[in-house]
Amino acid sequence: MSQQHLPGATGDAATTPPPEERSLSDVLGAVAEDLTDLFRTELDLAKAELKQEAGRAGKGAGMLGGAAVAGHLVLALLSVVVIALLDLALPLWAAALIVTALWAAVAAALALLGRRELQSSNPQLPRTQQSLQSLKENAR
Template identity: 45%
Template sequence: MATIHPDRAASVRDRRTRPGRSVEPASVEQSTGEPSVGELVGEISKDVSRLVQEEIQLAKAEMKEEATKAGKASGMLAGAGYAGHFVLLLGSLTVVFALANVMDWAWAALIVTAVWAVVGSVLFVRGRKQMRKVNLKPEQTVETLKEDARWVRNPTS
């Protein structure tokens, strides 16, 4: 058997006990039925991944719902404009001709124009009011993300 010089043995002992330079052999834990740190980190990783996917799906659903509302409101505004255009053209000519029998052509045309301006204004205001109800911010997703952040900070509560 080889012998170790006493000074060399002391040097090895000093290295083992110096702060920050521990060379003690790692203890081997026996299986106690509890999951290891690696398994716990893996489970947390899976949970976070699933949570993010669910939040993305919720955000998509909310955005689709709000886009549908915006589409309907836009359709109403476009329909109002299109119908208003035809009514303005055809109906105005009819009324102008009818009023021209009672008054001057210019006054008849001005009266008809003012009536359709009021109708168009009412349609515009209603469409704009409907458009303001559209909320593009996914409120439920924001709230659940806040809850998730609180849970991540303190998962045992």
Template identity: 40%
Template sequence: MSAQPATHRPTHVAPPPSCDEAASLSTGQLVARVSEDLRELVRDEVRLARAEMAGKAKRAGVGAGMLGGAGLLALYGVGVLLAAAVLGLAVALPAWLAGLVVGVVVLAVAGVLAIVGRNRITEATPPVPERTLTSVRKDVAAVRHTR
């Protein structure tokens, strides 16, 4: 399925009838035309939202992959630095005590990071198609204005 770019907004809605045309159409025909235009507008907005969210999801996936690779390399680097810290402390303390001190410090830092991370996640808002919502709000305002 080919998604349309999020910046392109398809317009399949029929142009409004001229005064002469509107006068020749019955109320039922005008209501049917408005109903069809509204259905098409909703379909277009759904397509736009789908395309926008697909683009965001793709960019987020690539970024997450890169972050995963960076995280793995950082994990190896931290392991080497922790081993160096234990060996450095082992010069002044017994080796078992040096390992214990470094382990406690690492767990304390991990605890603080976990608390801060959990708070950030709870503050985050769910991802929404912002441009589509703005477009829908404009459409609703335009429909209300034409009444």
């Protein structure tokens, strides 16, 4: 048996009158307090979920950054090889210009695709949405 149920115990159980003795204003006050606690809990859940997802996204972004640096070095060296091969048939400046134009086109295409993806992104909080949906259904 917990201490709240013992005679003379302190806390909410000792100060709250039995349900049949509570006034309507006491009941409404308790409901309002419970709703406030519920909303605070939902807000804390959303914050925790965002923090967890942000940490995961940060870790992934760091790994992608490292891969991008390594990929950049590979592409730079590959570009030198392509320029050297084109130099066998063309002047060096023409070979370098062709490779530069190729990379400019690739950069422009990737920038447009990336921009489109960012504009269509819609971050969601699935557990919070599910919890709020169940609250909404239970309120009916």
